[in-house]
Amino acid sequence: MNIDTKLSIHAALEAGSRAGIPQPSLNRLPQYHHYLAELNSKGISRVSCSLIGTDLNLVPVQVRKDLQYTGIVGKPKTGYSVPELIQAIESFLGWNNVNEAFLVGAGNLGTALLGHERFSNFGLSIVAAFDADPEKIGQWIHGKAVLPLEKLADLAQRMSIHLGIITAPAEFAQAIADEMVRGGIQALWNFAPVRLKVPAHIIVHNEDLYSSLASLSWKLARRYRVPIQQDGGFH
Amino acid sequence: MNIDTKLSIHAALEAGSRAGIPQPSLNRLPQYHHYLAELNSKGISRVSCSLIGTDLNLVPVQVRKDLQYTGIVGKPKTGYSVPELIQAIESFLGWNNVNEAFLVGAGNLGTALLGHERFSNFGLSIVAAFDADPEKIGQWIHGKAVLPLEKLADLAQRMSIHLGIITAPAEFAQAIADEMVRGGIQALWNFAPVRLKVPAHIIVHNEDLYSSLASLSWKLARRYRVPIQQDGGFH
DNA sequence: CTAGTATCGCTACGTGAATATCGATACGAA
DNA sequence: TTCGTATCGATATTCACGTAGCGATACTAG
Numbered sequence: 001m002n003i004d005t006k007l008s009i010h011a012a013l014e015a016g017s018r019a020g021i022p023q024p025s026l027n028r029l030p031q032y033h034h035y036l037a038e039l040n041s042k043g044i045s046r047v048s049c050s051l052i053g054t055d056l057n058l059v060p061v062q063v064r065k066d067l068q069y070t071g072i073v074g075k076p077k078t079g080y081s082v083p084e085l086i087q088a089i090e091s092f093l094g095w096n097n098v099n100e101a102f103l104v105g106a107g108n109l110g111t112a113l114l115g116h117e118r119f120s121n122f123g124l125s126i127v128a129a130f131d132a133d134p135e136k137i138g139q140w141i142h143g144k145a146v147l148p149l150e151k152l153a154d155l156a157q158r159m160s161i162h163l164g165i166i167t168a169p170a171e172f173a174q175a176i177a178d179e180m181v182r183g184g185i186q187a188l189w190n191f192a193p194v195r196l197k198v199p200a201h202i203i204v205h206n207e208d209l210y211s212s213l214a215s216l217s218w219k220l221a222r223r224y225r226v227p228i229q230q231d232g233g234f235h
Numbered sequence: 236m237n238i239d240t241k242l243s244i245h246a247a248l249e250a251g252s253r254a255g256i257p258q259p260s261l262n263r264l265p266q267y268h269h270y271l272a273e274l275n276s277k278g279i280s281r282v283s284c285s286l287i288g289t290d291l292n293l294v295p296v297q298v299r300k301d302l303q304y305t306g307i308v309g310k311p312k313t314g315y316s317v318p319e320l321i322q323a324i325e326s327f328l329g330w331n332n333v334n335e336a337f338l339v340g341a342g343n344l345g346t347a348l349l350g351h352e353r354f355s356n357f358g359l360s361i362v363a364a365f366d367a368d369p370e371k372i373g374q375w376i377h378g379k380a381v382l383p384l385e386k387l388a389d390l391a392q393r394m395s396i397h398l399g400i401i402t403a404p405a406e407f408a409q410a411i412a413d414e415m416v417r418g419g420i421q422a423l424w425n426f427a428p429v430r431l432k433v434p435a436h437i438i439v440h441n442e443d444l445y446s447s448l449a450s451l452s453w454k455l456a457r458r459y460r461v462p463i464q465q466d467g468g469f470h
Numbered sequence: 471c472t473a474g475t476a477t478c479g480c481t482a483c484g485t486g487a488a489t490a491t492c493g494a495t496a497c498g499a500a
Numbered sequence: 501t502t503c504g505t506a507t508c509g510a511t512a513t514t515c516a517c518g519t520a521g522c523g524a525t526a527c528t529a530g
Contacts, residue, residue, distance in 0.1 A: 002276070022517060026453060034405060034428055034445070048477065057430045064478070076478045076525045093449050094456025110348035115343040122445060123452055162455060170269065187455050189447070193269055193508065195292045196254040203458075205451045209442070210269075210357060211262040214328050214438045217358055218261060220397060220422045222327025223438075257487055283507065296489065299508070311495045311508045 021069040028066050028120075031056060033089045040082050048079035094121040099135070101114070102161050104176045105168030106126065106131040106139075106146050109191055113144040113167060128155070149179070156183030165189045256304040263301050263376045265357075266291060268324045283314035330358040337396050337420070339383050340403030341366040341374070344426060348402060352376040361400065363390070367407070384414070391418030400424045434439050 035056060039047060049060040049067070056063070067080065072088040074080040086098075090096055105109055108128045113119075114126055129146045131137060139146045147155070155161070164180040166173050166188060171191035180188060187203040190196055191208045238448045268292060274282060284295040284302070291298070302315070307323040308314040325331055338345055341364045346431055347356075366372060374381045382390070390396070399406050399415040401423060408427035415423060422438035425431055428445045 004501095016477055021453075023450070024517070026450050030428060030443070030445040030449045031430060046518075049369070050477075057432060060477085065518085068479080077476050077527045079361055079477070092453070094452045097456065099452055099455060108350040112343035112347035119448070122448055124448060162450070165252055165361065170369060186458065187451055189451055193265060195266060203451065203454045205447055205454075207444070207447055208262070208265070210265040212440055212442050213354070213359060214265045215258070215261050215423055216398070216438065217329045217334055218256075218327070219438045220334060222330065237497075285507075294489075295507085299490090299528055305507080310497095312497045312506055314507070 025066040025069055028058075029070070029089055030095060032066065033086060033093075034085045036082055036089070040086060040133055045082050046079050047082050047085070049074075051079075077164075093123075097123060098125050099123050099163050099164055100161050101126050101163035101189075102152060102156055102160070102180070103144075103165040103167060103181075104130045104149065104152065105166060105172075105191075106133075106136050106141055107167060107169075108163075110167035111141055113165065114144050116217070117142075121165055123133060124163075127159070127161070131168075148175070153183035157178065160184070162186045163189065165191070167191045169186050170194045238253070260301040260304055263293075264305070264324055264328060267298070267301065268321060268328075271317055272320045275321060280317050281314050282320070284309075286314075311414070328358075330356075332358060333360050334358050334398050335394070335396050336361050336398035336400055336424075337363055337387060337391060338379075338400040338402060338425075339365045339384065339387065339405075339415075341368075341371045341376055341399060342402060342404075345400075345402035346376055348400065350415060351380050353409050359398075362394070362396070366403075384411070388414050388418035391420050396421070397421045398424065400426070402426045405429045426458065 030050065035052065036047070052058070054061040054062045065111075067074070067085065067088075068223040070085075070088040070092040072080060072085055090174055101124060103113060103126050106114075110129060110131075118128070126144060129141060129144050130149045130152050131146050132149045135195070136146050137148050156164075161183070162185060164177075164185040164187070166176050166180075168176055170192045173190065173194050174196060177190070177196045177198055178187055181198055181202060186201075187205070188196065188198065189205050189207060191207045194209050195206070196204055198204060267287065269284070270287065284298040287298045288295040301307075302309070302320065302323075303353070305320075305323040305327040307315065307320055307413070328390060336359060338348060338361050338459050340386075341349075344368075345364060349364055354361070359380060364376060364379050366381050367382045367384045370382050372383050391399075392442045396418070397420060397422040399422070400410075400412050403411055408425065408429050409431060412423055412431045412433055416437060417431055421436075422440070423431065423433065424440050426442045426444070428443050430441070431439055433439060
Protein backbone atom coordinates (compact mmCIF):
# COMPACT_ATOMS: atom_id res chain seq x y z
CA MET A 1 0.00 0.00 0.00
CA ASN A 2 2.51 2.57 1.04
CA ILE A 3 4.77 1.34 -1.71
CA ASP A 4 1.99 2.15 -4.11
CA THR A 5 1.45 5.58 -2.72
CA LYS A 6 5.16 6.23 -2.68
CA LEU A 7 5.40 5.17 -6.28
CA SER A 8 2.50 7.32 -7.31
CA ILE A 9 3.90 10.29 -5.49
CA HIS A 10 7.17 9.68 -7.19
CA ALA A 11 5.49 9.44 -10.54
CA ALA A 12 3.61 12.63 -9.90
CA LEU A 13 6.79 14.38 -8.92
CA GLU A 14 8.60 13.11 -11.96
CA ALA A 15 5.76 14.14 -14.19
CA GLY A 16 5.64 17.50 -12.52
CA SER A 17 9.30 18.16 -12.98
CA ARG A 18 9.30 16.95 -16.52
CA ALA A 19 6.18 18.77 -17.52
CA GLY A 20 6.88 21.82 -15.53
CA ILE A 21 8.41 23.78 -12.81
CA PRO A 22 6.70 24.91 -9.62
CA GLN A 23 5.09 28.27 -10.04
CA PRO A 24 7.03 29.89 -7.20
CA SER A 25 10.31 28.76 -8.73
CA LEU A 26 9.25 30.18 -12.05
CA ASN A 27 8.52 33.46 -10.35
CA ARG A 28 11.91 33.60 -8.75
CA LEU A 29 13.87 33.00 -11.93
CA PRO A 30 13.61 36.59 -13.18
CA GLN A 31 14.99 37.75 -9.87
CA TYR A 32 17.97 35.50 -10.25
CA HIS A 33 18.34 36.80 -13.77
CA HIS A 34 18.31 40.40 -12.65
CA TYR A 35 20.76 39.71 -9.88
CA LEU A 36 23.09 37.75 -12.15
CA ALA A 37 23.04 40.46 -14.79
CA GLU A 38 24.21 42.84 -12.11
CA LEU A 39 27.02 40.51 -11.10
CA ASN A 40 27.97 40.09 -14.72
CA SER A 41 28.22 43.82 -15.27
CA LYS A 42 30.62 43.95 -12.34
CA GLY A 43 32.82 41.39 -14.05
CA ILE A 44 32.12 38.58 -11.60
CA SER A 45 32.16 35.32 -13.48
CA ARG A 46 31.40 32.67 -10.90
CA VAL A 47 28.78 32.52 -8.17
CA SER A 48 27.58 30.07 -5.55
CA CYS A 49 24.11 29.35 -4.30
CA SER A 50 25.02 30.54 -0.84
CA LEU A 51 26.01 33.93 -2.17
CA ILE A 52 22.85 34.29 -4.19
CA GLY A 53 20.92 33.19 -1.16
CA THR A 54 22.36 35.77 1.19
CA ASP A 55 21.94 38.56 -1.33
CA LEU A 56 18.39 37.66 -2.26
CA ASN A 57 17.11 36.57 1.13
CA LEU A 58 16.69 32.95 0.21
CA VAL A 59 18.11 29.76 1.60
CA PRO A 60 20.81 28.24 -0.62
CA VAL A 61 18.95 24.96 -1.10
CA GLN A 62 16.05 26.69 -2.65
CA VAL A 63 18.25 28.62 -5.03
CA ARG A 64 19.97 25.43 -6.08
CA LYS A 65 16.69 23.67 -6.69
CA ASP A 66 15.32 26.53 -8.72
CA LEU A 67 18.41 26.70 -10.88
CA GLN A 68 18.28 22.99 -11.50
CA TYR A 69 15.05 23.44 -13.37
CA THR A 70 16.83 25.46 -16.02
CA GLY A 71 19.02 22.44 -16.73
CA ILE A 72 22.29 24.01 -15.76
CA VAL A 73 24.79 22.07 -13.68
CA GLY A 74 27.25 23.60 -11.28
CA LYS A 75 30.54 22.42 -10.00
CA PRO A 76 31.15 21.75 -6.31
CA LYS A 77 33.31 24.28 -4.56
CA THR A 78 33.33 26.43 -7.69
CA GLY A 79 29.65 27.19 -8.09
CA TYR A 80 28.09 28.28 -11.36
CA SER A 81 29.36 30.28 -14.28
CA VAL A 82 27.50 33.56 -14.29
CA PRO A 83 27.20 33.98 -18.08
CA GLU A 84 26.12 30.39 -18.56
CA LEU A 85 23.55 30.79 -15.83
CA ILE A 86 22.13 33.92 -17.41
CA GLN A 87 22.02 32.20 -20.75
CA ALA A 88 20.33 29.16 -19.25
CA ILE A 89 17.63 31.24 -17.57
CA GLU A 90 16.97 33.30 -20.67
CA SER A 91 16.69 30.31 -22.90
CA PHE A 92 14.58 28.47 -20.36
CA LEU A 93 12.14 31.35 -20.10
CA GLY A 94 12.04 31.84 -23.84
CA TRP A 95 13.43 35.35 -23.62
CA ASN A 96 15.60 34.82 -26.65
CA ASN A 97 12.65 34.76 -28.99
CA VAL A 98 10.58 37.88 -29.18
CA ASN A 99 6.91 37.66 -28.30
CA GLU A 100 4.84 40.20 -30.16
CA ALA A 101 1.78 41.34 -28.30
CA PHE A 102 -1.38 43.38 -28.69
CA LEU A 103 -2.63 45.52 -25.84
CA VAL A 104 -6.26 46.48 -25.33
CA GLY A 105 -7.27 49.37 -23.12
CA ALA A 106 -5.25 52.53 -23.58
CA GLY A 107 -5.97 53.95 -20.16
CA ASN A 108 -3.50 54.79 -17.45
CA LEU A 109 -2.18 51.32 -16.97
CA GLY A 110 -2.13 50.52 -20.66
CA THR A 111 -0.17 53.67 -21.36
CA ALA A 112 2.31 52.74 -18.67
CA LEU A 113 2.91 49.32 -20.16
CA LEU A 114 3.23 50.75 -23.67
CA GLY A 115 5.93 53.07 -22.40
CA HIS A 116 7.86 50.43 -20.56
CA GLU A 117 10.66 49.93 -23.02
CA ARG A 118 12.51 47.58 -20.73
CA PHE A 119 10.11 44.81 -21.66
CA SER A 120 12.16 44.38 -24.80
CA ASN A 121 14.94 42.92 -22.69
CA PHE A 122 12.59 40.14 -21.73
CA GLY A 123 11.36 39.13 -25.09
CA LEU A 124 8.20 41.18 -25.08
CA SER A 125 7.30 43.65 -27.77
CA ILE A 126 3.94 45.40 -27.72
CA VAL A 127 3.30 46.20 -31.36
CA ALA A 128 -0.05 47.98 -31.18
CA ALA A 129 -2.75 49.17 -28.84
CA PHE A 130 -6.52 48.94 -29.22
CA ASP A 131 -9.39 50.79 -27.65
CA ALA A 132 -13.10 51.25 -28.08
CA ASP A 133 -13.05 54.97 -27.26
CA PRO A 134 -13.18 57.04 -30.49
CA GLU A 135 -11.26 59.80 -28.72
CA LYS A 136 -8.26 57.55 -28.30
CA ILE A 137 -8.33 55.83 -31.65
CA GLY A 138 -5.81 57.31 -34.03
CA GLN A 139 -3.56 58.60 -31.27
CA TRP A 140 0.00 57.46 -30.85
CA ILE A 141 1.13 56.45 -27.40
CA HIS A 142 4.83 55.96 -26.83
CA GLY A 143 5.25 55.35 -30.54
CA LYS A 144 2.46 52.80 -30.81
CA ALA A 145 -0.75 53.40 -32.73
CA VAL A 146 -4.10 53.09 -31.03
CA LEU A 147 -6.42 51.17 -33.32
CA PRO A 148 -10.15 50.45 -33.19
CA LEU A 149 -11.03 47.32 -31.30
CA GLU A 150 -12.88 45.82 -34.26
CA LYS A 151 -9.66 45.38 -36.17
CA LEU A 152 -8.01 43.30 -33.49
CA ALA A 153 -9.03 39.78 -34.46
CA ASP A 154 -8.22 40.22 -38.11
CA LEU A 155 -4.86 41.88 -37.49
CA ALA A 156 -3.86 39.36 -34.87
CA GLN A 157 -4.49 36.58 -37.31
CA ARG A 158 -2.59 38.19 -40.17
CA MET A 159 0.37 39.16 -38.00
CA SER A 160 0.33 35.87 -36.05
CA ILE A 161 0.23 37.61 -32.72
CA HIS A 162 0.29 35.11 -29.87
CA LEU A 163 0.03 37.29 -26.81
CA GLY A 164 -2.73 39.64 -25.72
CA ILE A 165 -2.59 42.13 -22.87
CA ILE A 166 -5.85 43.31 -21.31
CA THR A 167 -5.73 46.59 -19.42
CA ALA A 168 -9.34 47.57 -19.92
CA PRO A 169 -12.00 47.93 -17.22
CA ALA A 170 -13.37 44.72 -15.80
CA GLU A 171 -16.72 44.89 -17.54
CA PHE A 172 -15.16 44.75 -21.01
CA ALA A 173 -12.48 42.19 -20.25
CA GLN A 174 -14.47 39.12 -21.18
CA ALA A 175 -15.56 40.51 -24.54
CA ILE A 176 -12.01 41.53 -25.31
CA ALA A 177 -10.73 38.11 -24.39
CA ASP A 178 -13.27 36.53 -26.72
CA GLU A 179 -12.08 38.74 -29.56
CA MET A 180 -8.48 37.84 -28.86
CA VAL A 181 -9.25 34.16 -28.89
CA ARG A 182 -11.12 34.65 -32.14
CA GLY A 183 -7.97 36.26 -33.55
CA GLY A 184 -5.93 33.20 -32.69
CA ILE A 185 -4.14 34.66 -29.70
CA GLN A 186 -2.73 31.91 -27.49
CA ALA A 187 -1.93 33.63 -24.22
CA LEU A 188 -3.61 36.40 -22.27
CA TRP A 189 -2.04 38.70 -19.73
CA ASN A 190 -5.06 39.98 -17.90
CA PHE A 191 -4.91 43.05 -15.66
CA ALA A 192 -8.66 43.24 -15.13
CA PRO A 193 -10.02 41.85 -11.87
CA VAL A 194 -12.10 39.10 -13.42
CA ARG A 195 -11.66 35.42 -14.11
CA LEU A 196 -11.83 35.08 -17.85
CA LYS A 197 -13.62 32.18 -19.44
CA VAL A 198 -11.61 30.90 -22.36
CA PRO A 199 -11.07 27.61 -24.15
CA ALA A 200 -8.87 25.18 -22.29
CA HIS A 201 -5.85 25.53 -24.56
CA ILE A 202 -5.54 29.27 -23.95
CA ILE A 203 -2.99 30.36 -21.37
CA VAL A 204 -4.28 32.99 -19.00
CA HIS A 205 -2.22 34.87 -16.49
CA ASN A 206 -4.06 37.20 -14.14
CA GLU A 207 -2.34 40.25 -12.76
CA ASP A 208 -4.89 41.41 -10.30
CA LEU A 209 -3.88 44.55 -8.46
CA TYR A 210 -6.96 44.42 -6.29
CA SER A 211 -6.03 40.98 -5.06
CA SER A 212 -2.67 42.25 -3.98
CA LEU A 213 -4.22 45.28 -2.43
CA ALA A 214 -6.60 43.03 -0.54
CA SER A 215 -3.70 41.09 0.91
CA LEU A 216 -1.96 44.21 1.95
CA SER A 217 -4.86 46.03 3.46
CA TRP A 218 -5.97 42.94 5.29
CA LYS A 219 -2.56 42.44 6.84
CA LEU A 220 -2.36 46.09 7.69
CA ALA A 221 -5.85 46.22 9.15
CA ARG A 222 -5.13 43.11 11.14
CA ARG A 223 -2.19 44.81 12.78
CA TYR A 224 -4.36 47.50 14.30
CA ARG A 225 -7.19 45.20 15.19
CA VAL A 226 -7.52 43.90 18.71
CA PRO A 227 -5.11 41.05 19.32
CA ILE A 228 -6.58 37.91 17.86
CA GLN A 229 -6.62 34.58 19.62
CA GLN A 230 -5.05 32.33 17.09
CA ASP A 231 -7.72 29.68 17.01
CA GLY A 232 -10.00 30.81 19.75
CA GLY A 233 -11.55 33.54 17.72
CA PHE A 234 -14.63 31.44 17.34
CA HIS A 235 -17.22 30.03 19.73
CA MET B 236 22.03 40.69 11.85
CA ASN B 237 21.46 37.39 10.11
CA ILE B 238 18.94 36.65 12.77
CA ASP B 239 17.01 39.57 11.38
CA THR B 240 17.07 38.29 7.85
CA LYS B 241 16.13 34.81 8.99
CA LEU B 242 13.22 36.22 10.84
CA SER B 243 12.04 38.19 7.87
CA ILE B 244 12.23 35.16 5.62
CA HIS B 245 10.31 33.17 8.13
CA ALA B 246 7.78 35.89 8.59
CA ALA B 247 7.22 36.21 4.88
CA LEU B 248 6.70 32.51 4.46
CA GLU B 249 4.46 32.00 7.41
CA ALA B 250 2.51 35.19 7.17
CA GLY B 251 -0.25 33.50 5.29
CA SER B 252 -0.66 30.50 7.50
CA ARG B 253 -0.18 32.17 10.81
CA ALA B 254 -2.71 34.72 9.78
CA GLY B 255 -5.39 32.11 9.49
CA ILE B 256 -6.32 32.50 5.86
CA PRO B 257 -4.44 30.99 2.92
CA GLN B 258 -2.92 33.49 0.56
CA PRO B 259 -4.82 32.18 -2.47
CA SER B 260 -8.10 32.55 -0.65
CA LEU B 261 -7.19 36.09 0.26
CA ASN B 262 -6.51 36.77 -3.39
CA ARG B 263 -9.87 35.45 -4.46
CA LEU B 264 -11.89 37.53 -2.04
CA PRO B 265 -11.79 40.71 -4.13
CA GLN B 266 -13.10 38.71 -7.07
CA TYR B 267 -16.05 37.54 -5.02
CA HIS B 268 -16.53 41.10 -3.92
CA HIS B 269 -16.58 42.39 -7.45
CA TYR B 270 -18.95 39.67 -8.54
CA LEU B 271 -21.28 40.21 -5.61
CA ALA B 272 -21.40 43.94 -6.16
CA GLU B 273 -22.58 43.19 -9.67
CA LEU B 274 -25.28 40.86 -8.39
CA ASN B 275 -26.31 43.44 -5.85
CA SER B 276 -26.71 46.11 -8.48
CA LYS B 277 -29.03 43.75 -10.32
CA GLY B 278 -31.16 43.48 -7.21
CA ILE B 279 -30.31 39.86 -6.47
CA SER B 280 -30.30 39.38 -2.73
CA ARG B 281 -29.37 35.75 -2.19
CA VAL B 282 -26.69 33.60 -3.75
CA SER B 283 -25.33 30.08 -3.42
CA CYS B 284 -21.77 28.81 -3.65
CA SER B 285 -22.66 26.74 -6.67
CA LEU B 286 -23.81 29.79 -8.55
CA ILE B 287 -20.73 31.77 -7.66
CA GLY B 288 -18.68 28.78 -8.65
CA THR B 289 -20.17 28.40 -12.10
CA ASP B 290 -19.92 32.12 -12.78
CA LEU B 291 -16.37 32.48 -11.55
CA ASN B 292 -14.98 29.20 -12.78
CA LEU B 293 -14.40 27.77 -9.36
CA VAL B 294 -15.64 24.65 -7.63
CA PRO B 295 -18.33 25.33 -5.03
CA VAL B 296 -16.36 23.82 -2.16
CA GLN B 297 -13.57 26.25 -2.65
CA VAL B 298 -15.93 29.20 -2.71
CA ARG B 299 -17.54 28.03 0.48
CA LYS B 300 -14.24 27.59 2.21
CA ASP B 301 -13.02 31.01 1.15
CA LEU B 302 -16.18 32.67 2.37
CA GLN B 303 -15.96 30.90 5.70
CA TYR B 304 -12.78 32.79 6.45
CA THR B 305 -14.71 36.06 6.48
CA GLY B 306 -16.79 34.70 9.32
CA ILE B 307 -20.11 34.74 7.54
CA VAL B 308 -22.48 31.79 7.85
CA GLY B 309 -24.91 30.68 5.20
CA LYS B 310 -28.12 28.79 5.44
CA PRO B 311 -28.56 25.42 3.73
CA LYS B 312 -30.78 25.45 0.69
CA THR B 313 -30.98 29.23 0.89
CA GLY B 314 -27.38 30.25 0.45
CA TYR B 315 -25.94 33.57 1.54
CA SER B 316 -27.36 37.06 1.71
CA VAL B 317 -25.59 39.14 -0.91
CA PRO B 318 -25.41 42.44 1.03
CA GLU B 319 -24.22 40.68 4.17
CA LEU B 320 -21.60 38.87 2.18
CA ILE B 321 -20.33 42.07 0.61
CA GLN B 322 -20.23 43.71 4.00
CA ALA B 323 -18.41 40.73 5.49
CA ILE B 324 -15.74 40.78 2.80
CA GLU B 325 -15.21 44.52 3.02
CA SER B 326 -14.88 44.51 6.74
CA PHE B 327 -12.66 41.45 6.67
CA LEU B 328 -10.31 43.08 4.17
CA GLY B 329 -10.29 46.37 6.03
CA TRP B 330 -11.75 48.28 3.12
CA ASN B 331 -13.95 50.31 5.42
CA ASN B 332 -11.01 52.21 6.82
CA VAL B 333 -8.97 54.32 4.45
CA ASN B 334 -5.28 53.59 4.07
CA GLU B 335 -3.26 56.64 3.15
CA ALA B 336 -0.19 55.89 1.09
CA PHE B 337 2.94 57.50 -0.33
CA LEU B 338 4.17 56.55 -3.77
CA VAL B 339 7.79 56.77 -4.87
CA GLY B 340 8.79 56.78 -8.52
CA ALA B 341 6.70 59.05 -10.72
CA GLY B 342 7.43 57.16 -13.94
CA ASN B 343 4.96 55.49 -16.23
CA LEU B 344 3.70 52.99 -13.74
CA GLY B 345 3.63 55.43 -10.86
CA THR B 346 1.61 57.85 -12.94
CA ALA B 347 -0.84 55.13 -13.80
CA LEU B 348 -1.39 54.23 -10.17
CA LEU B 349 -1.76 57.88 -9.19
CA GLY B 350 -4.49 58.21 -11.78
CA HIS B 351 -6.35 55.11 -10.78
CA GLU B 352 -9.19 56.71 -8.87
CA ARG B 353 -10.97 53.43 -8.37
CA PHE B 354 -8.52 52.54 -5.62
CA SER B 355 -10.61 54.73 -3.37
CA ASN B 356 -13.33 52.10 -3.45
CA PHE B 357 -10.93 49.71 -1.83
CA GLY B 358 -9.72 51.83 1.01
CA LEU B 359 -6.58 53.12 -0.67
CA SER B 360 -5.75 56.78 -1.02
CA ILE B 361 -2.43 57.85 -2.47
CA VAL B 362 -1.81 61.24 -0.92
CA ALA B 363 1.51 62.23 -2.46
CA ALA B 364 4.22 61.13 -4.86
CA PHE B 365 7.98 61.35 -4.50
CA ASP B 366 10.84 61.27 -6.93
CA ALA B 367 14.55 61.97 -7.07
CA ASP B 368 14.45 63.57 -10.51
CA PRO B 369 14.52 67.39 -10.22
CA GLU B 370 12.56 67.61 -13.46
CA LYS B 371 9.60 65.87 -11.89
CA ILE B 372 9.66 67.49 -8.49
CA GLY B 373 7.09 70.24 -8.21
CA GLN B 374 4.85 68.79 -10.89
CA TRP B 375 1.31 67.72 -10.19
CA ILE B 376 0.23 64.32 -11.48
CA HIS B 377 -3.47 63.51 -11.41
CA GLY B 378 -3.89 66.08 -8.68
CA LYS B 379 -1.08 64.81 -6.49
CA ALA B 380 2.12 66.74 -5.84
CA VAL B 381 5.50 65.26 -6.66
CA LEU B 382 7.84 65.97 -3.77
CA PRO B 383 11.57 65.48 -3.31
CA LEU B 384 12.52 62.10 -1.96
CA GLU B 385 14.38 63.59 1.00
CA LYS B 386 11.16 64.78 2.53
CA LEU B 387 9.56 61.35 2.58
CA ALA B 388 10.63 60.03 5.94
CA ASP B 389 9.80 63.19 7.82
CA LEU B 390 6.41 63.65 6.15
CA ALA B 391 5.46 60.02 6.59
CA GLN B 392 6.14 60.31 10.26
CA ARG B 393 4.19 63.51 10.73
CA MET B 394 1.22 62.34 8.69
CA SER B 395 1.31 58.80 10.13
CA ILE B 396 1.41 57.20 6.72
CA HIS B 397 1.43 53.42 6.99
CA LEU B 398 1.66 52.30 3.40
CA GLY B 399 4.38 52.89 0.83
CA ILE B 400 4.22 52.12 -2.87
CA ILE B 401 7.47 51.65 -4.77
CA THR B 402 7.30 52.13 -8.53
CA ALA B 403 10.90 53.18 -9.04
CA PRO B 404 13.57 51.29 -10.99
CA ALA B 405 15.00 48.24 -9.29
CA GLU B 406 18.34 49.79 -8.42
CA PHE B 407 16.75 52.42 -6.18
CA ALA B 408 14.13 50.23 -4.59
CA GLN B 409 16.16 49.14 -1.59
CA ALA B 410 17.20 52.67 -0.70
CA ILE B 411 13.63 53.84 -0.99
CA ALA B 412 12.43 51.01 1.19
CA ASP B 413 14.98 51.97 3.81
CA GLU B 414 13.73 55.54 3.79
CA MET B 415 10.15 54.39 4.12
CA VAL B 416 10.99 52.19 7.07
CA ARG B 417 12.82 55.11 8.62
CA GLY B 418 9.66 57.17 8.23
CA GLY B 419 7.66 54.60 10.16
CA ILE B 420 5.86 53.08 7.20
CA GLN B 421 4.51 49.64 8.08
CA ALA B 422 3.70 48.06 4.74
CA LEU B 423 5.35 48.21 1.33
CA TRP B 424 3.76 47.55 -2.04
CA ASN B 425 6.77 46.92 -4.19
CA PHE B 426 6.58 46.98 -7.98
CA ALA B 427 10.33 46.74 -8.48
CA PRO B 428 11.74 43.33 -9.37
CA VAL B 429 13.85 42.92 -6.27
CA ARG B 430 13.49 41.22 -2.92
CA LEU B 431 13.63 43.99 -0.38
CA LYS B 432 15.47 43.53 2.89
CA VAL B 433 13.46 45.03 5.68
CA PRO B 434 12.98 44.45 9.40
CA ALA B 435 10.78 41.51 10.23
CA HIS B 436 7.77 43.50 11.34
CA ILE B 437 7.39 45.27 8.00
CA ILE B 438 4.83 43.83 5.61
CA VAL B 439 6.10 43.54 2.06
CA HIS B 440 4.03 42.66 -0.93
CA ASN B 441 5.84 42.22 -4.21
CA GLU B 442 4.08 42.94 -7.47
CA ASP B 443 6.65 41.72 -9.91
CA LEU B 444 5.59 42.15 -13.51
CA TYR B 445 8.70 40.39 -14.75
CA SER B 446 7.86 37.31 -12.74
CA SER B 447 4.48 37.15 -14.35
CA LEU B 448 5.96 37.78 -17.72
CA ALA B 449 8.39 34.96 -17.10
CA SER B 450 5.57 32.59 -16.37
CA LEU B 451 3.76 33.59 -19.47
CA SER B 452 6.64 33.52 -21.86
CA TRP B 453 7.80 30.20 -20.48
CA LYS B 454 4.41 28.63 -20.99
CA LEU B 455 4.19 30.14 -24.43
CA ALA B 456 7.68 29.10 -25.44
CA ARG B 457 7.04 25.65 -24.12
CA ARG B 458 4.11 25.27 -26.44
CA TYR B 459 6.24 25.72 -29.52
CA ARG B 460 9.21 23.78 -28.27
CA VAL B 461 9.86 20.24 -29.40
CA PRO B 462 9.00 17.65 -26.77
CA ILE B 463 11.71 18.02 -24.20
CA GLN B 464 14.39 15.48 -23.43
CA GLN B 465 14.81 15.88 -19.74
CA ASP B 466 18.58 16.07 -19.61
CA GLY B 467 19.79 16.06 -23.16
CA GLY B 468 19.07 19.68 -23.96
CA PHE B 469 22.44 21.15 -23.20
CA HIS B 470 26.17 21.09 -24.01
C1' DC C 471 50.52 14.15 -1.95
C1' DT C 472 47.10 14.33 1.55
C1' DA C 473 43.64 16.38 4.47
C1' DG C 474 40.21 19.77 5.07
C1' DT C 475 36.35 22.32 3.52
C1' DA C 476 33.01 24.47 0.64
C1' DT C 477 29.64 23.44 -2.53
C1' DC C 478 26.69 20.69 -5.50
C1' DG C 479 23.10 16.98 -6.29
C1' DC C 480 19.98 13.59 -4.63
C1' DT C 481 16.46 11.54 -1.61
C1' DA C 482 13.34 11.79 2.18
C1' DC C 483 10.30 14.27 5.20
C1' DG C 484 6.91 17.80 6.92
C1' DT C 485 3.55 21.31 6.27
C1' DG C 486 -0.08 23.78 4.07
C1' DA C 487 -3.49 24.18 0.44
C1' DA C 488 -6.81 22.01 -2.77
C1' DT C 489 -10.09 18.47 -3.38
C1' DA C 490 -13.34 14.72 -2.28
C1' DT C 491 -16.55 12.66 0.89
C1' DC C 492 -19.95 12.49 4.51
C1' DG C 493 -23.43 14.16 7.63
C1' DA C 494 -26.71 18.02 8.88
C1' DT C 495 -30.23 21.36 7.73
C1' DA C 496 -33.82 23.98 5.49
C1' DC C 497 -36.99 24.67 1.82
C1' DG C 498 -40.51 22.80 -1.44
C1' DA C 499 -43.70 19.37 -3.32
C1' DA C 500 -46.88 15.63 -2.73
C1' DT D 501 -47.13 15.98 7.52
C1' DT D 502 -43.51 13.54 5.14
C1' DC D 503 -40.23 12.76 1.66
C1' DG D 504 -36.90 14.51 -1.65
C1' DT D 505 -33.34 17.62 -2.81
C1' DA D 506 -30.23 21.40 -2.72
C1' DT D 507 -26.97 23.47 0.01
C1' DC D 508 -24.02 24.29 3.98
C1' DG D 509 -20.38 22.67 7.40
C1' DA D 510 -16.82 19.45 8.88
C1' DT D 511 -13.50 15.87 8.21
C1' DA D 512 -10.18 13.08 5.61
C1' DT D 513 -7.29 12.36 1.67
C1' DT D 514 -4.22 13.91 -2.04
C1' DC D 515 -0.87 16.85 -3.89
C1' DA D 516 2.72 20.39 -4.26
C1' DC D 517 6.16 23.05 -2.33
C1' DG D 518 9.71 24.01 0.94
C1' DT D 519 13.20 22.08 4.11
C1' DA D 520 16.68 18.97 5.96
C1' DG D 521 20.21 15.55 5.76
C1' DC D 522 23.50 12.66 3.37
C1' DG D 523 27.01 11.53 0.11
C1' DA D 524 30.02 13.08 -3.79
C1' DT D 525 33.23 16.26 -5.81
C1' DA D 526 36.65 19.81 -6.58
C1' DC D 527 39.54 23.31 -5.03
C1' DT D 528 43.18 24.80 -1.52
C1' DA D 529 46.56 24.70 2.07
C1' DG D 530 50.22 22.48 4.34
